[in-house]
Amino acid sequence: MQSRFERQVNLNGFGEEAQRKLRQSSVLVIGVGGLGCPALQYLSAAGFGRVGLADGDRVEISNLNRQILFSEGDLGKPKASTASRLLSHIHPDSSFIAFDEFIRTKNVVPILSGFDIILDGSDNFETRYLINDACALLGKALVFGAVHQSEGQISVFHHADEKGRIFNYRDLHPDPPSRDQIPNCQQNGVLGVLPGTLGLMMASEAIKIATGYGKTLAGKMLYYNLQQTSFYELEIGQNEKGRKKMPHTIQELESRDYNLPCIQSKEMDWAEVLKMWIDKPKVHVILDVRDLHEKPELEMAACIRIPLQFLKEQARLLASADTILIFCQSGGRSREAAAILNRIFPDKNIFSIKGGIDAYAKTMKIQFDER
Amino acid sequence: MDTQDQNLKSQEIKVMAFGILAEKMNASECSIPSVRTVSELQKKIEELYPEVSRIPYSIAVDRKLAHADTPVSAQNEIALLPPFSGG
Structure with missing residues (x-):
């Protein structure tokens, strides 16, 4: 029987077993923006059984060059539920859960707990550290993607690499930079194709984590420079300094001040x-x-x-x-x-x-x- | 270029800069005079590019995350890696 998944079921090494695993897996995309929109399209099309979307922001006209789930008719509407409506129309077999709210210390544990795999496509350091720490405590695989001007980076944390080692964003960068060191939420210029490329790579990592197909980026950070068309792959090592900065319990996480910024007023x-x-x-x-x-x-x-x-x-x-x-x-x-x-x-x-x-x-x- | 100059040149270390560091240094690559360890390298870079010292970043030697005492030489590929936050 033909199905919408026929071509991936026919892929050598993927097959029905992997497809079944996708159907039984859930994924949460945090930030329905430049990274989140393309990732969501392909995660849904691949056949994840349950897809969550979290974003407290609303659609603005300047989003439309890269946030390709939205149209001018969506201006002013909440991103998560708007994208969720469109995706459930295209992919009626998957279920979609929209959270029209920003991830904060108070909601991070209840929201993340409901999903197997977390994609971080947020746009500020404080949220990224909060998500990293929450995933460490909850034991959730985290697909991390971020961009700066014409460069992007992607990795997989809290998921065993080939040698069984598990790494953490704080192994690479122990502390969030302060706002006077690297400002957050700047209205930086970006070509839509950059977060598009990175977002699709994030979706690929999530599919591999869910199915066991191929090899993930666990233990590595991949850098992509769009302007130079160059890649750089870094091997991450354990960093005790960074690990000491982790909260030890969920209570400690929830009471820590992550100094979350840039809540769009x-x-x-x-x-x-x-x-x-x-x-x-x-x-x-x-x-x-x-x-x-x-x-x-x-x-x-x-x-x-x-x-x-x-x-x-x-x-x-x-x-x-x-x-x-x-x-x-x-x-x-x-x-x-x-x-x-x-x-x-x-x-x-x-x-x-x-x-x-x-x-x-x-x-x-x-x-x-x-x- | 005489032999001494060539020797000095061959001891220079090539350093790649990513993200906001490339912006601050106004170049995605630079050469610095010979040093022995990552911490010496960092000191040298921050002397040459003072604005870099305000930014937190990690250093990789031959595509592996390095520590302050990791040895470096002209044969190594060095990268300065700041965090990215945009989405």
């Missing part, structure tokens, strides 16, 4: 803010992060002013609010403030108000004119 415009304010006035705080001398003031009850520079130390003043709506003069500082508060209060709803107080004046004028 959610945004709202003033019309939405005013509607929310009228519907549920008690649970919201409106936070002005401009300096004390900046004008005009917002004449609204429950508007608190904490200048951005004092926000970290005075954040406890916001502890009782469910939802925090932040504004500044034009919308820049409020985004930064939202990122800071998201790290301090991961469970609160935090929004940066688009366009700041400048946009407020315009919105009020329009609403007035409409009456």
